[in-house]
Amino acid sequence: MPRSDIEKLHNVRNIGIMAHIDAGKTTVTERILYYSGRLHRMGEVHEGAATMDFMEQEKERGITIGSAATTVFWGDSKINIIDTPGHVDFTVEVERSLRVLDGSVAVFSAVDGVQPQSETVWRQATQYNVPRIAFINKMDRVGADFFMCIASMREKLGANAIALQHPIGAENDFRGMVDLVTMKAIIFKDETLGADYVIEEIPTNIKAKCDELRAALLDELATIDEDNEDFMMKVLEAPDSLTADEIHAIIRKGVCNNKINPVICGTAFKNKGVQPLLDNIVRWMPSPLDRGTITGINMKTEEEMSLEPNDDAPLSVLAFKIMTDPYVGRLTFVRVYSGTLKKGSSLLNSTQEKKERVSRLLEMHANQRTDKDEFFTGDIAAVIGLKYTKTGDTLCEDSSPLILEKMEFPEPVISMAIEPKTKAEREKLSMALSALSDEDPTFRVSTDEETGQTIIQGMGELHLEILKDRMLREFKVDASVGRPQVSYKETITLPSKAETKYVKQSGGRGQYAHVCLNIEPNEQGKGNEVISKIVGGVIPKEYIPAVIKGVQEGLNTGVLAGYNLVDTKVEIVFGSYHDVDSNEMAFKICGSMAVKQAAKAASPIILEPIMKVTITTPEDFLGDVMGDVNRRRGKIMNQENQRGIVVFNAEVPLSEMFGYSTQLRSLSSGRASYTMEPSHFEKVPAKIQEEIMKK
Ligand code: GDP
Helix, strand or coil: CCCCHHHCHHHEEEEEEEECCCCCHHHHHHHHHHHCCCCCCCCCHHHCCCCCCCCHHHHHHCCCCCCCEEEEEECCEEEEEEECCCCHHHHHHHHHHHHHCCEEEEEEECCCECCHHHHHHHHHHHHCCCCEEEEEECCCCCCCCHHHHHHHHHHHHCCCEEECEEEECCHHHCCEEEECCCCEEEEECCCCCCCCEEEECCCHHHHHHHHHHHHHHHHHHHCCCCCCHHHHHHHHHCHHHCCHHHHHHHHHHHHHCCCCEEEEECECCCCECHHHHHHHHHHHCCCHHHHCCEEEEECCCCCEEEECCCCCCCCEEEEEEEEEECCCEEEEEEEEEECCEECCCEEEECCCCEEEECCEEEEECCCCEEEECEECCCCEEEEECCCCCCCCCEEECCCCCEEECCCCCCCCCEEEEEEECCHHHHHHHHHHHHHHHHHCCCCEEEECCCCCCEEEEECCHHHHHHHHHHHHHHHCCCEEECCCEECCEEEECCCEEEEEEEEECCCCCCEEEEEEEEEEECCCCCCCEEEECCCCCCCCHHHHHHHHHHHHHHHHCCCCCCCCECCEEEEEEEEECCCCCCCHHHHHHHHHHHHHHHHHCCCEEEEEEEEEEEEEEEHHHHHHHHHHHHHCCCEEEEEEEECCEEEEEEEEEHHHCCCHHHHHHHHCCCCCEEEEEEEEEEECCHHHHHHHHHC
16 A cells, blocks of 8 residues: 555654753653644653653653654644653663654753753764754743753854744743744643644734844845745845745755754743644654665675665665563564565564564554554654564565664673572573663673673663663562672783694593684774684684684683773684594684683783763862862863853763762752763773772
8 A cells, every 4th residue: 555645755754852851851742742632631740640651660760761752643744753861871772763863852941951961962963963953941930041042052052043933921921932934923822731822913022023033034044045046035135025935945954954953932831832843843854855865785785775765665674772562572663764664574684684574563652552554664663573673773675685874882881790589580580681681782781700690781870770670660570789880891902813722632522623813903992803814724614603703702701800802803814623623612612712812912901981971060169079070080171161150071980980979969068960971991090900900
């Protein structure tokens, strides 16, 4: 069946809503769901019944962690809302959802303007080239200041923030907004849920200001499309002759090309401004067509190919989120980049090189799911039946195998030992851990070879704590965890080589393997590359995978203190075998021994995770707070003073950040706050390396 009219590709919007915690992202999303007619009973956030928050503990914490996708309809358009989390520990979730969005609405609190966390998310969106508009929420709050927010977006985010509305009334008296395109007032008569608005003339007291803002807006728009002389002429000579459609078309162009960030306002909580927000999402935000072709790699030719956003093109699908659902089991959220995804079809997971079957396709709404037979280019779908697919994998047709650009995930920085409260739960725990690590590539599970303990690794204490909570709720496993530890890494600083023989001849069948390899430092962040340069069958072909596996396992447990060895390049160059005594196991052990021997001679060092910490403190406490950061081996990067509040960035080793929130509170009588996110890995000072090795 071809796509129905309402879903014509240019009517599809895939958007995210991003915000600092508490700016009102959940409330805005809820109201969008309500006004678009999908949700009939409103759950207010403070009652803990928000619909987007699928996961139990999110309700308790009042923050949204998982990124769920929800489909709503507005006029002729279909809007897929991909929920992006607000907390720093979950930046990977943000990145993963940014990847599949075509545009985003940034929600700011009218009282606070740009807050540190929104800076992080904004920067990530810039990196992924995501077009953005801004919704200044909480216009009803005391101290709300629309134009302060625009100024802070320009200043702190470097955004080309442009007012497309002018608020009418302020704080308790906020009644609506002037639309600077139509030059009409949108007035909300009351603040009950579902209240409609009326269109009126602009109140006389702000008419002059609105005229001025509109002139500035048109001037800016005239610079967006230099080829459009007609528009430029009209702006110069007869601005009143411009129609709303003409102006919207240019705004849309400016948004899609990331040249402007239109700013509008409202109060989600008091139900003012949500319908105009939806109208403008449809008017200004890109459709999958605006995003244009995307590139993939043709797996037959290994060459780059461009994929048209077209239902008849070869199928390319990217999995961006795995969720375990209590009713239907494993749900894979995907975006269809090209082609048509059909229920019942078998697909190739080209990342894992595994066959998959689509047993059901669901469209997710806030409080219901609809079974569908097919999804088209540009759609977001939830798939049931995929067994192997992980976040970031490509799915395609067997007949035209291709792979989309892979997502890169940061290395975890913190680890904890975990064990079930009772022995009987051991198996359940390992099932839970494996399901959770499938969902979240920054959550890893391993076994400590010496102690036999199970170790979990993640992006921060809160990240691991939430996963532990989910194990209890979703998998009914009660686990206890050890103290959080820093996930150090090891690497080498010089090239080196090794020749290793693994030979056993006492009793029974003998063992024989012989491996020569070279190791050298790889670019930072590149991970390990292990390749075979064996020629002439000196090591038979069938044993080479075993050598590579052995080398990889050897690298996993390092040579200084047992941490992962990263960023090395290993070349297996020579060896020999024995007709009777050689086998896979012998070559695997030999590979592992050889790489360890080589790494030991390659001047290994220990690396530690460095966090980017952003601290906000009243000036009065600045001396104490900075002194403390220095004592924690922190490097202060830059600072900014705004009306007596100082915000500064520092790079601090994670190992020095335990217990920081308590310390910061006591240094500042509770007035300073901070956020932190992993930045990079750095060599630890010699003295500390010794201490780590002793442990
Ligand atoms: P999130 O953390 O960004 O998802 O923010 P929430 O939607 O959970 O909102 C945080 C708090 O602000 C909640 O108590 C909301 O009821 C409240 N809130 C949200 N929007 C508004 C608004 O427009 N005006 C006022 N006064 N409060 C709001």
